[in-house]
Amino acid sequence: MASYGMTKQYLTKNGAPWFPVMGEIHYSRLPENTWEEALYKMKAGGIQVASTYVIWIHHEEEEGKADFSGNRNVRKFVQLADKCGLQVSLRIGPWCHGEVRNGGFPDWLLHKAEREGFRLRTDDAGYLAEVEKFYRRIYAETQGLFCAADGGTEPVIAIQLENEYGHCGGLHGGAGETHMRTLRRLAEQAGFTAPFFTATGWGGAVTGGMLPVMGGYCEAPWDPRLTEIEPSGNYLFTHERNDHAIGSDFGTGSGLTFNPEDFPYLTAELGGGIQITRHRRPVVYAEDTGAMSLTKLGSGVNLLGYYMYHGGTNPEGRLSTMQETRETGSPNDLPELSYDFRAPLREYGQVSPAFRELKLLTLFLRDFGSGLCTLPAVIPESNPKKPEDTTSLRHAFRCKDGRGYVFLSAFQRRRKLSAHENIRLTVPESGEALPPLDVEPGDYYFFPFHMQLENPADTGGYTALDFADASPLCVIRAEGGKLPVTVFYAGQNRTAEGCTFRFAGAPQAFLLVLTRREARNAWPVQAADGGRLLLTEAAVTETHSRGVYRMLTRVPPDAPQIPQEFSAWPPLHSVPQGFAAGKRILPVSAGGAPAPEGRLYVPVRKPRPESSAACGESGNPPSVSFRFLEGEPPEPRRDHSGGAYSSGSPLVCGILLRNLPALVTDTEPPPLLPGESRLHDIFLHIGYEGESARLYCGGVLVADNLYPGKLRDEDGRTPGYSNPDWEISLRCVLARAGEKAKAQMAAQDGITLKLEVFPLDADAPVFLEERPVFPGGKTARISGMTLEGELETALDLRG
Structure with a gap:
């Protein structure tokens, strides 16, 4: 049984600091038979919590004819997420936006409101009666899957009510706060319970006292202009949590309606990509999302939540198409089917470069996030205040008691920033001078200082790493956990051999140093005798059989069916079926204890032509x-x-x-x-x-x-x-x-x-x-x- 809570700085799990990574996936926009594969891919990408909308029009296009079968079977989806080792944040609306027709409201609800004279998204009795029926039907489908407020083993740990309420429609001020509390009361009366009730908090949205979650996108395809727009402020290190551009097509709200000092800095809609509209079609590349994510970490975020993490395809409606259109009163026209979003996992589950880029951060957070979330963000005053500033150094610290991480960036989407050479930074509070650093245009990275590295079990204790100009990726616990190997990777266009590690005293920890490209192709796995790190250009995911993994490789359809080669660090104790042991691979020395060598494994079997x-x-x-x-x-x-x-x-x-x-x-x-x-x-x-x-x-x-x-x-x-x-x-x-x-x-x-x-x-x-x-x-x-x-x-x- 797990218990959950929060402080003003971070979330907790079993009383300990917890840094979750969340990714949005819409089950009703994916074929049912792809859900399990999609969820295992998300887990391989470092996602811990799957977030999903229950979209009203997808389930009840015609009044009274609810459909929770097939691609709409929310119960099966949540159960599969649990089977795959993921927790769930259920976003139950009733209004969701999500680039869906009517923001997710069925047409019949709009007609009924007009006919009977009640206002949508208010406390009008006619509207609340319909919401109550919808909530109760969702709960009937998902009963038994909700974690209690004081903890449990069930998968649903968070429930979001409404979306962008008081910002993109809805009521403002006290009336809006009252309506959000009314929705929570209806949800709880229907049976919903969870450790966390959340509400989107950007752009003047009201939260009804619930846990606010924030967002940030690198562009704004909803902007009505047909020209280049202002550069995004999401590439600045800042204590400002509000992205003023989100939902600006509905009319931007003023500022935050809650005191940010009372809540941890959490995101639910950091753009994993962006959904283009017919009038505005910006293209998001991997570095656009990766640099924004790193900037948010340096700014103090303690939950990375991506919207979308997995793209999808709109279901076919019986009465109408299902996408947002100007014809139905929206400011934008969207594709009838495609909701690709250029997400880390694309419309059909394709592993994109953004998936591998974000994995550099999400794997780090899985192993080191509990320590990071206790470190406050310190943003020096010399940082630029506006994204148009392309010359000032962008940097921040997450540190406490003289230890932590320094974050640097020379990246601004569709702008070239100045290079900075021989930078000499000083750690806040301690006043310690860090070794000189260089930042080239387009770079973004973070480095540790005074980091504790776990020693092998037969030695015990920790090795004190004073500084490294390489980024930590993960810890591989080989030999039944007795041999922890801390994995680092070099910056862009740098070699692993060129990284510097400075230790206090004699280092005993085992280190493995990769290039950035190798790190993007790194996959932590569990072998029979402990952890391993696989390096392969194939995508590697878990399966329902513990210890059996799935490798996905792109090949010409007429090529022999030979799987992708891979290397393992440390070597596997036995050679997997279908492979042969290849050459030994010597590790890059990091100045610590000698890292174990790796070994290449090459495929040896071709299928018989007749099979x-x-x-x-x-x-x-x-x-x-x-x-x-x-x-x-x-x-x-x-x-x-x-x-x-x-x-x-x-x-x-x-x-x-x-x-x-x-x-x-x-x-x-x-x-x-x-x-x-x-x-x-x-x-x-x-x-x-x-x-x-x-x-x-x-x-x-x-x-x-x-x-x-x-x-x-x-x-x-x-x-x-x-x-x-x-x-x-x-x-x-x-x-x-x-x-x-x-x-x-x-x-x-x-x-x-x-x-x-x-x-x-x-x-x-x-x-x-x-x-x-x-x-x-x-x-x-x-x-x-x-x-x-x-x-x-x-x-x-x-x-």
Whole structure:
């Protein structure tokens, strides 16, 4: 049984300081059969708490016809999160925003309010009666899954009521505070209980005395302007908790309605990416999110909560589309289906560069967060006060009693900041001078001073690390926990050998030093005899079998099914099935006790051709071809918001997918055996230019995309990273097509899709950060299509 609480500085778990990392995932925007995989990926990314909305219109589109089945089965989702080792924050609305139609309210509720004369989001009796029924229905579905206020073992530890209330709609002042308290009373009367009741606190939102959670985004696609906007203040070290840009499309509130000194600094909506709108399409890259996260840590945040952490796809409505549109009174038009968000885990669960970048911080917080959250933030007065200042040094300390961390940044999105050489900083309070440091444009990092490193069990005690110009990543507890190895990584464009470690006395702790790229590809795992660190470009997640891990690797679909090689630190005691031991890898010396060597493990087994899951029944590899369909009329559409952004008829082409394996339409593949490798998914990459694109199968819209402008490749197409082109999971989109896709598979060796690309005019009311060329004043073209496979391998570490 766990108990939870809080001080004015941090949250507690079992009476000890606790620094959780939370990630938003919407179960109703994902296929039910992908939930477990998604949750294990989130855990591998360092997420400890899964946050999710219960979106009213997704569950009760028609009054009295509630649906909690399939992709809407909230009980199953929470139970799976618990099975995967994650806790849950349940955001029960009733209004959520979330770029959903009516902010999540069903159409019938709006019509009923107008007909019966009650006001939404107020204490009007007619509205509260509907909210009470909704709350009670959610509780009936999730009963028994809530942790009690004084603790327990159940997974739901937090409940958020409303969203941006008093900021994006709702009442202000005392009337707003009263309404938030009314919602809490209704929730508790329905049966909801949790250690934490939370409310969003930015932009003048009222909280009703609940625990306020904050947000911050690196851009504002809801801003009505079609030009570059002011640089984000979220890249400044500051004690200011309020992001004034969030929800500015609804009318920015004034300031905070609570005293921040009374509550710990917690975030629930730090942008894991950003959802582009039809009129404004900023592109968020990994460093945009990573630098913002580091700045928030240096500013005193003691809960990193990301919105979104996993992208998704809007469900199909029976009566209407489900996205936010101007047609329904919203200030913005969104894609009908895609809610990709450029999140760390993209729309179909693709592991993005942002996932690996954030892992540098989230793994650190998992092992060192309890110490960090007790350290107050000290922000020197010399820091810039405005993000337009590109020359002043940006730095902060988290420290107490002379120990802690120094945070430095020379990063501001879409700006180049000045370099700073031979910086000499002084630790607050103690007055100790740190060794000189350099900060190059684009750098952001943190370094420890007077850090205690755990020694091996046979030695005991700690090694005192006075200073290191490398960042701590995690602790690997090998040999049954008797051999703790503290892992560090070097800064950008630096070698591990170039890092400096200064100790007080004779060091006895074991250290492993990685490059930053290696650290992004580092995966802590548990082998039979203790912890290990795997280094691989594959993505590595847990499975339901303890000690068996899943490796996901991108491969050409016609390539031999050979999994990705990996190295282990320290070496595994037994070689996993399907691999052979390769060369020894010597560690980088860090001046402490000699770190254990690593060992490379290389795949040795290829599947028999007759058992290969990579080919269709013909035995040939999957292929894609397309041809333009002149004069072909576009498919009828339920969403008409695109007309204001594109003129002319769409470019229409037919896509033929041949020799697809049965797995792409198999929603329940057989279990993966230890040592086995097989094709898990096939991704279709479509390179195009235009205002937007829509993909159909058998007349069913299965995917859509707003063109974001010219994109840069983030990491040289490292296996497992998502491609800059529009990337579509065939498993997911063909499952959305349902029986129509299966019928095509049964009738012929291939599936036909229809693609529509709508032209983008040079003078269209659309902001793009990197604009294409507009021959003749507009563009609508397809540059190519390719297929890419995703291989899954079962890595058995139980031996």
